[in-house]
Amino acid sequence: MTRGNQRENDRARAMKKAQSQKKKSEGDPTKRxxxxxAIMRKKQKEAEDRKAADGKR
Structure with missing residues (x-):
């Protein structure tokens, strides 16, 4: 076998990456x-405020 333990290391890395992605989607979907x-509403308000400030100049 010419790859040595590279295949095993790659599997471990892929499993670790998959576990970290699962954590992002944990919790109650409705609450999330x-x-x-709420975050998007805040960002939209900030963007509107910036546009209004640019328009007043």
């Missing part, structure tokens, strides 16, 4: 959506 919506 509400939190994301």
């Amino acid at each position: 959506r509400e939190e994301q919506a």
Whole structure:
């Protein structure tokens, strides 16, 4: 076998990456959506405020 333990290392790395991605989607989906919506509303308000400030100049 010419690859040595590279295949095993790659599998371990892929498993670790998959576990970290699962953590991002944990929790109640409804609550997560509400939190994301609140963040987006805040960002939109900030963007509108910036546009209004640029328009007043």
